[in-house]
Amino acid sequence: MVLTKDEALKDVQFNAEGFMLDPKAWTPELAEAMAEGEGIQLTERHWLVINFARHEYEANGEAPTLRAITKNSGVDTREMYALFPAGPAKLAAKLAGLGKPTGCI
Amino acid sequence: MKNLLILGGGTAGTMVANKLSRKLDASQWHLTLVDKDETHYYQPGFIYVPFGVYRPKDTYRPRRAAISKRVETVFSDIEAIEPTANRVRLENGQVLPYDILVVATGCEIRPDQIEGMTGAGWKENIFDFYTLEGATALNNFLETWKGGRLVLNVAEMPIKCPVAPLEFVFLADWYFRRRGLRNKVEIIYATPLPGAFTKPRASAALGQLMEKKGIHIEAEFNISAVDGGKQILRSWDGRELPYDLFVTIPTNMGVRAIERSGMGDDLNYIPTDKHTLQSKTYPNIWVLGDATNLPTSKAGSVAHFEHEVVVENILRQIKGIPPKPAFDGHANCFIETGFDRGLMIDFNYEVEPLRGTYPYPLVGPFSLLKETKLNHLGKLSFRWVYWNILMPGHQMPVSNQMSMMGKQKLVPSLAQ
Numbered sequence: 001m002v003l004t005k006d007e008a009l010k011d012v013q014f015n016a017e018g019f020m021l022d023p024k025a026w027t028p029e030l031a032e033a034m035a036e037g038e039g040i041q042l043t044e045r046h047w048l049v050i051n052f053a054r055h056e057y058e059a060n061g062e063a064p065t066l067r068a069i070t071k072n073s074g075v076d077t078r079e080m081y082a083l084f085p086a087g088p089a090k091l092a093a094k095l096a097g098l099g100k101p102t103g104c105i
Numbered sequence: 106m107k108n109l110l111i112l113g114g115g116t117a118g119t120m121v122a123n124k125l126s127r128k129l130d131a132s133q134w135h136l137t138l139v140d141k142d143e144t145h146y147y148q149p150g151f152i153y154v155p156f157g158v159y160r161p162k163d164t165y166r167p168r169r170a171a172i173s174k175r176v177e178t179v180f181s182d183i184e185a186i187e188p189t190a191n192r193v194r195l196e197n198g199q200v201l202p203y204d205i206l207v208v209a210t211g212c213e214i215r216p217d218q219i220e221g222m223t224g225a226g227w228k229e230n231i232f233d234f235y236t237l238e239g240a241t242a243l244n245n246f247l248e249t250w251k252g253g254r255l256v257l258n259v260a261e262m263p264i265k266c267p268v269a270p271l272e273f274v275f276l277a278d279w280y281f282r283r284r285g286l287r288n289k290v291e292i293i294y295a296t297p298l299p300g301a302f303t304k305p306r307a308s309a310a311l312g313q314l315m316e317k318k319g320i321h322i323e324a325e326f327n328i329s330a331v332d333g334g335k336q337i338l339r340s341w342d343g344r345e346l347p348y349d350l351f352v353t354i355p356t357n358m359g360v361r362a363i364e365r366s367g368m369g370d371d372l373n374y375i376p377t378d379k380h381t382l383q384s385k386t387y388p389n390i391w392v393l394g395d396a397t398n399l400p401t402s403k404a405g406s407v408a409h410f411e412h413e414v415v416v417e418n419i420l421r422q423i424k425g426i427p428p429k430p431a432f433d434g435h436a437n438c439f440i441e442t443g444f445d446r447g448l449m450i451d452f453n454y455e456v457e458p459l460r461g462t463y464p465y466p467l468v469g470p471f472s473l474l475k476e477t478k479l480n481h482l483g484k485l486s487f488r489w490v491y492w493n494i495l496m497p498g499h500q501m502p503v504s505n506q507m508s509m510m511g512k513q514k515l516v517p518s519l520a521q
Contacts, residue, residue, distance in 0.1 A: 067261075067371045077329070081341040087325070088341075 008033035019094055023057060026097025034095050046083050046095075049075055053096040063093035063101040106135050109419070110193060110203035111176075112183060114140035114168050116148070116495075117394030117408035118209035124416045124498035126175040129423075136175065137201060139193070141182040143168050146237060147488060148265075149405060152272050152441065154240035155232075156280045157248070161241050163488075171496045183210070183362035188387045205389050205419060208375060210360045212265055212395040212403060218356040219260055225333030231351045234273065235265065243352065247280070252289025253349030258338060259296045260328050261356045263372075265395055265403040267303055268450075270294070270354050271311055272441040278318045279443030287319075295323040295338065295346055307450055307458040310474055314442060357403070359396055374398035379454070380430030382415050389422070391415050401434035401454060409495060410435045410505040435507040437463065439471075439484035447480035449473050453507040464503040466511030473512065 008029055013021040020026060031050055035042045042050075052073040056064040066089035070077050077088075084091035089101045109125065111118050122138045129136065145168040153159035169178055181197035192202045214235045216222045222231065232246065233239035255277060259270050274294050281287040294301070294315065301311040301322060315322060329341040331351070338346040359373030368375050368386070376385040377397040384390035393415050394408040401407055411432055418428040434454030441447050449471045450458035462469035471483055494501060 065371065071371055077341060086342065 005033040005036045009037075017100065019099055020097040023097050023099070026054075030097060031095045038091065038095070040084070040095075042095075043083075045075060045079065049073060049080070049083065049092050050096045053092050053098060057096070057098050063089070063096070063098035065089055065101050107133060107204040108202055109134050109136050109205045109207070110201055111136070111138040111207040111209060112186070112193065113209035113211055113394070113396070114138050114145065114172060114178070115209065115211050115394065115408075116405045116491075117211070117396075117412060118207065119145065119168075119171050119496050120409065120412040120498050121207055121209065121393070121415055122176045123171075123173045123496065124412065125419065126173040127498070128416065128420060131175060135177070137177045137179060138172060139179045139181065139183065139195065139201070140168055141180070143180050145171050147491060148235075149484075149491070150488060151234055151237060151240045152269055152276065154237065155234055155243040155247055155273075156276050157244055158276075161237055164237055166492065171492070173497075183360075184365065185362060186366040186368060188366070188368065188384075188390060191389070203389075205422065206387075206391070207415065207419075208363075208384075208390060208392045208396050209394045209408075210363060210396045212357045212359050212374070214355045215358045216353065216355040218358070219328055219331060219353075221331040221333060222353065222355060224331070226331075226336065226351070227333065230336070230349065231331065231333065231353060233353050233355060235269075235354065235357075246350070250286075250350065252281075252286050254291045254293065254347060255350045255352065256293045256295055256338060256346050256348040257352045257354075258326065258328055258346075259298075259354045262297060262303070263403060264354050264357045266438070267402055267404075268438050268440045270296075271301060271315075273352065274315070274320050275318065275443040276441055278320060292320045293323055293346065293348075294320055295326040295328075297325065297327045299324050304452060304457045307452075307474065311440075311448075314476075318443070357395075363396070370398055372398075378428075378430075379434065380432050381418055381428040382411055382432055383418065383428055391419060399434065402436040402438070404436055404438055405491075405495075406438060407434075407436045409501070412498075413505045431506070433506050435505060439480055439487065441481060441484060442476050445481050446476045446478055447484050448476055449480045449483070451507065451512075456507060456509070459512040461512035463511070464508075469511075 053064055080088035093101050111122050126136055144165050146165045150159050150164035181195040184194040184196050186193050192200055194200050214233055228242055232243040234243055257274055274292055281290045300308040302308040327341045328338055330339045336348050359369050363369040363373045375392045375396055377392040379399050382391055382393055384392055393411040395403040414432045437451040439447050439449050451463050451473055452458045458474055461473045463471045463473055471480055
């Protein structure tokens with residue numbers, strides 16, 4: 001059975017800015033539901049970035065910065081802005097169920 | 106004889122060298138400091154150079170004069186650190202072995218990281234002021250400028266001294282008013298941040314001040330390219346900002362030697378324990394100042410608070426005691442706001458800048474998040490304090506950990 005967006009997100013906890021509180025509770029279905037809320041239809045290229053962000057988080061405990069994504073994932077900055085408009089690193093982290101990337105001090 | 110090697114003779118490296126030279130047993134430890142050149146720049150002075158308040162010669166001294174004679178100095182660029190072999194290869198061919206290494210190599214501007222920045226117009230109507238060369242060239246330009254559209258852009262965070270771009274536009278407002286040109290100059294502050302500063306409370310207060318001075322904020326502007334021919338900045342989300350004078354704070358990165366050593370992150374900053382200041386990978390390497398990846402400001406005040414922790418933890422390491430997690434991200438800065446007034450802010454990893462007084466409760470003498478003449482005088486007298494108290498590693502009458510004494514937990518407004 002396919003869940004609707006609201007059903008999928010019903011039991012998930014978010015902070016005030018809409019980032020998931022518990023990255024471990026993330027599932028690909030939640031990413032689809034959150035993307036729908038942002039008006040984004042996830043493509044293979046989105047998934048490449050989301051999976052990269054998950055992988056980085058598991059290795060380093062933090063969401064990757066835009067620079068880290070564009071340097072190591074094969075998706076360049078221009079494409080990142082096309083895939084995840086406005087704040088690409090922030091939005092990619094959000095859809096990957098991670099906290100906001102640090103680096104803005 | 107054991108070797109303690111310090112890389113970098115700027116604010117952080119100089120303080121560590123001088124303090125360790127008094128604390129380490131000279132019969133057991135040989136202290137060496139390496140820097141690429143012989144000139145020590147007083148970087149907080151650069152902000153005054155474009156406006157003619159300081160002349161270039163007011164901002165530097167010979168490096169050797171600031172470093173204790175008990176420290177051997179070597180002037181050469183670093184080829185690479187070889188952390189698994191405990192040695193550093195220098196460009197002049199020397200190989201320096203170490204038992205303990207301190208990395209204080211700082212960060213530098215990288216205009217080459219932005220498409221088109223170093224093309225048409227670079228150093229003609231595009232200037233940085235994070236180098237003495239850039240600040241001096243900008244001064245020459247401003248002295249004969251007839252007015253137009255001044256765009257200041259912060260390319261990418263983090264940057265050294267995150268308040269400097271704000272000070273620049275405040276001082277520019279004052280400079281053009283004094284010269285009777287203000288009505289001919291439009292000032293635009295284009296930043297990748299959602300507002301004037303990184304910390305929400307200070308951002309609100311500083312944002313109000315900008316509005317009062319007629320400075321327009323172009324928020325969340327992530328620069329993608331400079332078209333020097335057409336005099337336009339472009340952002341990744343398709344915005345265009347035309348300019349007559351473009352003042353840039355380019356991407357800041359750790360030095361290339363860190364990249365060559367394979368020790369840095371994507372911006373060549375070294376992964377460092379945020380409380381002990383030990384390298385996350387190599388226990389006999391300590392990192393401080395702008396070279397770290399810590400989530401606090403890259404500023405001289407931070408280097409000062411850090412150097413006490415690094416010195417103590419090195420002494421503990423020599424005695425075989427575990428390091429003390431004593432660093433709390435403490436930073437404070439004077440912010441010049443023009444017209445002989447200034448602000449001061451004080452914060453750490455956890456606590457945002459608050460209203461109050463510093464360093465003593467109630468008496469100050471400095472006022473936090475409030476424009477006063479005394480804060481401005483504090484900044485001007487700081488050059489003397491820097492050379493005569495900070496660099497020799499003398500005790501300052503302030504704590505390296507942030508204090509809540511004398512602070513108000515209220516949302517500040519500069520209008521009050």
